[in-house]
Amino acid sequence: MGLVFNCVYLARGGGRFFDDLSLDLRERRIGLVGDNGSGKSTLLRLANGLLLPERGEVIANGRHTTQAGRGLHADVGFVFQNPDHQIIFPTVGEEVAFGLIEGGQTAAQARAAAGDLLASHGCAGWIDRAIRDLSEGQKQLVCILAILATEPKILLLDEPFSSLDLPTRLSLSARLARLPQQIVMASHDLDLLHDFDRVIWLEKGQVRADGVPSQVLPDYRAHAAARGALMLESGTA
Ligand SMILES: Nc1ncnc2c1ncn2[C@@H]1O[C@H](COP(=O)(O)OP(=O)(O)OP(=O)(O)O)[C@@H](O)[C@H]1O
Numbered sequence: 482m483g484l485v486f487n488c489v490y491l492a493r494g495g496g497r498f499f500d501d502l503s504l505d506l507r508e509r510r511i512g513l514v515g516d517n518g519s520g521k522s523t524l525l526r527l528a529n530g531l532l533l534p535e536r537g538e539v540i541a542n543g544r545h546t547t548q549a550g551r552g553l554h555a556d557v558g559f560v561f562q563n564p565d566h567q568i569i570f571p572t573v574g575e576e577v578a579f580g581l582i583e584g585g586q587t588a589a590q591a592r593a594a595a596g597d598l599l600a601s602h603g604c605a606g607w608i609d610r611a612i613r614d615l616s617e618g619q620k621q622l623v624c625i626l627a628i629l630a631t632e633p634k635i636l637l638l639d640e641p642f643s644s645l646d647l648p649t650r651l652s653l654s655a656r657l658a659r660l661p662q663q664i665v666m667a668s669h670d671l672d673l674l675h676d677f678d679r680v681i682w683l684e685k686g687q688v689r690a691d692g693v694p695s696q697v698l699p700d701y702r703a704h705a706a707a708r709g710a711l712m713l714e715s716g717t718a
Pocket of ligand 1 (some may be wrong): 493494515516517518519520521522523524560659
């Protein structure tokens with residue numbers, strides 16, 4: 482289990498972004514924090530092979546992401562920040578069952594398992610609902626369940642709870658906390674990360690701080706407060 486970034490270089494928007502980034506991510510719960518554009522989503526996309534480094538290497542659960550394919554995607558589940566970037570099927574049942582069919586289940590087995598999973602998350606009767614009729618938060622929940630269904634060894638979550646209502650957020654985060662898998666989660670909601678094993682604060686593609694939440698989160702909060710005050714003063718907020 483684990484994610485290794487070795488001397489990764491990646492340009493974004495025409496310029497150097499990650500330059501010689503090395504990280505050894507082995508802890509069970511790792512949070513990513515940082516201002517907008519600091520590189521959280523880019524790091525997660527590198528981790529599951531959606532983006533490839535221009536130099537260096539990323540190894541996820543022992544596999545080089547350059548050799549991506551079904552094996553990598555079975556090992557590394559990714560919940561996108563925007564559900565519309567993830568959802569490919571017209572109905573909830575098809576979306577949740579897809580990964581199970583890819584994993585070898587028959588369509589009937591996958592549909593039954595999808596129905597059970599939905600029911601156990603308060604979504605009984607959702608199986609034939611059209612995705613287009615769901616709210617943003619409901620879509621986000623379907624995306625999370627579709628990935629959880631496949632039981633990947635590493636879960637990458639990019640702002641997974643931003644549209645979820647409070648009860649769903651609380652129940653899902655409690656469920657995630659109990660999962661044995663490694664979780665790497667980007668979040669602007671720092672409260673979700675306080676009991677994680679490690680938090681990495683990114684700033685413009687660089688690691689500004691890396692440590693336990695009790696060290697990193699107060700420093701990031703202080704930075705955010707100072708930056709917010711500056712934005713207010715200069716009229717950019
Ligand atoms: N598709 C893209 N093409 C080129 N540059 C991109 C692309 N997506 C993001 N970037 C740039 O990469 C940098 C990192 O963006 P990224 O989305 O990783 O930040 P983030 O920390 O996830 O931000 P947010 O908190 O807003 O989600 C930013 O400078 C951004 O402008």
